[in-house]
Amino acid sequence: MSQDAAFLTDFHHAATIGATDNDGVDRQAATDLDGDVRRWFAGWFQDRGRRVLVDEIGNMFGLFEWREGAPFVLVGSHLDTQPLGGRFDGSYGVIAGMHVAAQIDEAITAGDQEAPRYNLAVVNWFNEEGARFAPSVMGSSVFAGLFELEQMLDVQDLEGVSVRKALADIGFLGSDDGPEAVGYAEIHIEQGRILEREGIDLGVVDRSWYTQKLDIEVLGEQSHTGATAMADRRDALVGASEIVLMVRQVTQDFPEEALVSSVGQLVVEPNSPIVVARRVHLVADLRSGDPEIVQQARQTLLDKIEALAARDNLVINVKDFDVRPIRHFPTAGVELAESVVEGLGLTSRRVQTMAGHDSVALNTMVPSAMLFIPSVDGVSHCEREFSTDEDMVKGLAALKGLVQEMLSGKFVDDGR
Amino acid sequence: MSQDAAFLTDFHHAATIGATDNDGVDRQAATDLDGDVRRWFAGWFQDRGRRVLVDEIGNMFGLFEWREGAPFVLVGSHLDTQPLGGRFDGSYGVIAGMHVAAQIDEAITAGDQEAPRYNLAVVNWFNEEGARFAPSVMGSSVFAGLFELEQMLDVQDLEGVSVRKALADIGFLGSDDGPEAVGYAEIHIEQGRILEREGIDLGVVDRSWYTQKLDIEVLGEQSHTGATAMADRRDALVGASEIVLMVRQVTQDFPEEALVSSVGQLVVEPNSPIVVARRVHLVADLRSGDPEIVQQARQTLLDKIEALAARDNLVINVKDFDVRPIRHFPTAGVELAESVVEGLGLTSRRVQTMAGHDSVALNTMVPSAMLFIPSVDGVSHCEREFSTDEDMVKGLAALKGLVQEMLSGKFVDDGR
Known part of the structure; x- marks a missing residue:
């Protein structure tokens, strides 16, 4: 199986966990189905002999440690969804991150490339959606020090169940420290129609609304x-x-x-x-x-x-x-992403994001970069949300290129 | 303790079951608290050596059988409430009915009056409010043959719990047949402000909206x-x-x-x-x-x-x-109620009811009459709902007079 096919297989498998009748996914934060997809995520790393850390707000980090003691570039997104949400929002970024890591690991193991300057951790951030527990972007904001841990653990859903209890119930109220982070990369669906309308392969996010x-x-x-x-x-x-x-x-x-x-x-x-x-x-x-x-x-x-x-x-x-507030992504990261995309023979344009993302929180902490792939009709947070396999595979290549550069210190070391 | 004081003691005791912080009651149909007040109701009859029947839709009938084999005049209302509802809506009518029955029973036992033509059953109708399970006026409508039993047992609340399961859970999914009914009397708070505004003791309901x-x-x-x-x-x-x-x-x-x-x-x-x-x-x-x-x-x-x-x-x-549809209450019952009230030296006027009541369902089945007492500020279905002890006691006397007449066959025999 080609590397792209392996990625698509995992992507489409994960979409069966919490699948709805109309091609969507309903896998709200810290529900049983979120527990199921989290066990699948952990198992994927364990099958490869890799450690998974779970921190106190339920963020999960699958570690590829090629250089002992070196800090980590993080890549990922979130596996929770809205109620009757789509298959792509969040999941695409996590699973692309997993396969970027696996491909780089394979090359290192095969001796095709040297161990890079930094290690790589693939992240599944807790409760990006905020559908069951408000506010959204919860796990990454706690990691970035923007929200207070204890306060977030006490947040309750409409039935009065706390984040603490819900995470404990599914076995993901962790006690690990997260890895030392030096940079963050994330890829996501656009959830808008600019890229589709203009026929452009990738968006490079330069700021959030x-x-x-x-x-x-x-x-x-x-x-x-x-x-x-x-x-x-x-x-x-x-x-x-x-x-x-x-x-x-x-x-x-x-x-x-x-x-x-x-x-x-x-x-x-x-x-x-x-x-x-x-x-x-x-x-x-x-x-x-x-x-x-x-x-x-x-x-x-x-x-x-x-x-x-x-x-x-x-x-x-x-x-x-x-x-x-508005947050600008560092220009060095935007330019790096643009050059990577261009090097692959793909097209890009700069875009803003109206939506919150884990990268917006991480961007307050470490040099961060974010890519978008096109969304058909621009629809999101619903079962009809769709991006093509072809666009997902192009995004995977761009993310891999960006992460490779960041692992070697480019852009990341600007912010150190 | 005087008969009036005994009534008020029971009334105010029942209001402690499901009491809210602001003088209201929250005792929705077939909840645990509804179970509690139902056990209190049943115990009251059992303490007096009287049988209680529970039918298949959870209606409860406390029986005073002075004449074996004779059919029953029914008197009552409902003990369920709205969420954060009042103490008076429904409960007043049931507890007034209990004490009318007890007073008549005492007089018969003491030899002060003969056993009347008909027996008397005090009724707690299931789910008049319809807050948890729609439609409202459920128990009395099933009894009157207006709603189909199986269909009502299958009705679900917003959590997907059926009437059947909820009644079984609190131990009130009965199997008794209800008593043979020949007439029905009910007293209730007005839930409007006509009587208060005009300074009138009792309303006699002549039709429903x-x-x-x-x-x-x-x-x-x-x-x-x-x-x-x-x-x-x-x-x-x-x-x-x-x-x-x-x-x-x-x-x-x-x-x-x-x-x-x-x-x-x-x-x-x-x-x-x-x-x-x-x-x-x-x-x-x-x-x-x-x-x-x-x-x-x-x-x-x-x-x-x-x-x-x-x-x-x-x-x-x-x-x-x-x-x-609009339902007129029989003129014979309206006139009987008016003459009873006048005989007590109290004032009355005819009123319509905008709200549904168990009497509206029973009125399709047997000769039925309904009385209102004043509601302070006309408010209802909330904790602030209020009627004075004095007005409740006047209503008790009027209901007793009406029931006595009906037990002797007056108005009831018109419809036989």
Whole structure:
């Protein structure tokens, strides 16, 4: 079997773990199915005689140690998914990382190349998606020192189960220290349609968008739908519905696609067909390449929400949450990635990422670089998410080239 | 202890079972706490040497059999509550029924009155509220032959637990036949503010409102909030929010309070902060004293929903559900109740009920009468629900007078 075929076989096998009826995957963080894919990941390294470390937030590191005591370049992404998510988001980057490592290891073992300056660790970051446990990008952010470990272990899902308990339940509440990191590389699907539209092989990410969330609690008064006069109602769901529409509408204050916004999570209490809602909790998400636009949109929403609360006699509490500033990826890494892609006879362009990624967290800690491959129709976080085998294989080659350079110290040593 | 004090003691004791922090009760149908209050109910009859029957849908009947083989007048209501519900809704009627029965039984035992023409059964109907298992008014509707037993036993809550399993789990999936019924009396809090506003002691219900629900499913496309252009989104939650506001707004097409409407239940899938919603399921509730108004409102909503689906490229499925026509209570029962109240030196007026009640189901089967006592501020289905001890005791006297008359055959024999 060719190296590309071996990669594709592993990729398509992993997609069977938690597979849904419509070609998607549902493998939320620290569920039993996440446990299954984690055991598959660990077994893959153990079969090759390689150690796997699991740290206290459940990040997994498969180690290729060619030079004893040398620090590690990290390559990877995440194996957790959204509910009814896609096969590619995260998994592609982890499995590409595994095969990049295996190919380099084979060459070293065969004597075709010398042991590089640095060792290589393939990472499966815990809970990048944040679907079950908020905030997202959790494991890599703890590793990078951006989030506090104990606080994240105490985070609970909607059923009141903590991260600590959920990780322990699946056997992945680890106690290892992670490896000493000197650099990070990640490849991912674009989750947008720029590359597809322009017919370009690879995106090189030069910066991430400014993002923030608003945690919104609407408090009304619980009452009987069939026995309370309309004029006497203080309906939290009516207020929340107005807010969902405001969050959508505020994008129209700015040039097209300069701001993206949404409410994806909304929970009604008590949620009974014949009871006027007492409380609605919702999370609004605002993103832009320009922090000023997010700030303006936020202020517009706060003003409108205040007016709504007064009009409908509701109490509405709004908290800023999960604020992530724009982060530029180092130019040296962007240029290195571009030259690697060009050397392979492939095309690239610089892109920004609206979405959060583990690389955005790692980029605050060590020299980091990120590549995108095209996404068909730009859709993601759904079963219809798709990238072709051909594009995945091109990305694998580019990632391998980039990692080889980083293992030799290029770009990595700039930041040391 | 006076008879009134004995009633109040039992009433306030029952309110401790499932008591919430703010003077409410949370005792949803077939939960452990519902099991607790049911055991208390059964024990009360057993302590008095009386049999309790439990039928196949979990209705409980405490029997006072003074005349062997004679059929039964039923008196009662329900002990289940809404989530974070009040102490009065349902419980007042059951416990008033218990004490009416005990007082009459004492008089018979003491030789102060003869055994009446009919026996008396005090009923705790299963799942009147419908918060956990829809539809509401379940137990009494099965008893009255309006709902099919097996179909109701198969109804599931949001966690996928069936009525059958939930009742079995708390030990109340019975196998008894209910008693042979010849009439039904129920007392309840008004859940409105007419009696309070007019300073009247008791309401005599002459008819129930026309009600119907719409089961609405909004289907969009799941996608990544942080990586999907606004123009490409098909957001089910944006569509659902528009519908919540339409349901509120449609009341303004009619005279004030001629129509009440609401959405009390709404569930988002996948409900993740960074995923555009794939599906939202919601239930709209429409009620009016005039069926024509409900029909007009329903048609307006269907038309607007169709236009919304086309505009936002959503699929929206709407089904009629839980349609309940206006039911008049027999005039003979209304007049009997009025004369009983007058005989006690109390005041009454005729009222309609916007809410569903067990009496509305029983009224399709046997001669039935229903009384209301005042609700402070008219609020209900919440912890703040309140009626005074004084009003409860007045209601107890009125219910006793009504039941005495019915036991002697008055009004009941009209319908035989």
